[in-house]
Amino acid sequence: MTFDISGAVASVKAQITAEVVNARIVDTHDEAPRANGIIQPYIVLNFSMPSRRTSDAGIVESKRDTYNVWFHASCVALDVDASRNLCGQVMDAL
Numbered sequence: 001m002t003f004d005i006s007g008a009v010a011s012v013k014a015q016i017t018a019e020v021v022n023a024r025i026v027d028t029h030d031e032a033p034r035a036n037g038i039i040q041p042y043i044v045l046n047f048s049m050p051s052r053r054t055s056d057a058g059i060v061e062s063k064r065d066t067y068n069v070w071f072h073a074s075c076v077a078l079d080v081d082a083s084r085n086l087c088g089q090v091m092d093a094l
Contacts, residue, residue: 003050005069012071012094016043019093020086032076041077041086 017023024033024042033040050067075087 003067005047005050008069009045009047012045016045016090016093020089023089039076039078041075041082043086043090044074044076045071046074047071 013025016025020043022041024040026033026042026044028044028046033042048070050069052067073087073090075083075090077083077086
């Protein structure tokens with residue numbers, strides 16, 4: 001069975017982009033965004049592959065079982081306070 005989590009990924013990115021001011025979501029291997037040589041605050045999202053919830057197994061077909069997809073948000077900024085502030089905004093957005 002093939003899983004496509006692109007809809008969930010797009011939904012999370014859209015929610016963060018809509019609610020976090022100047023949100024820059026960067027893929028893991030992309031260059032950090034810079035302005036005049038100074039790194040700008042950015043967010044890296046890492047998503048897991050779906051894993052089946054064993055506590056919610058259905059009695060019909062396994063394709064109808066519930067799956068979880070976890071993600072981790074890393075917030076990068078020039079100082080700790082700015083990074084924590086950005087992570088707080090991400091948490092509030094979700």
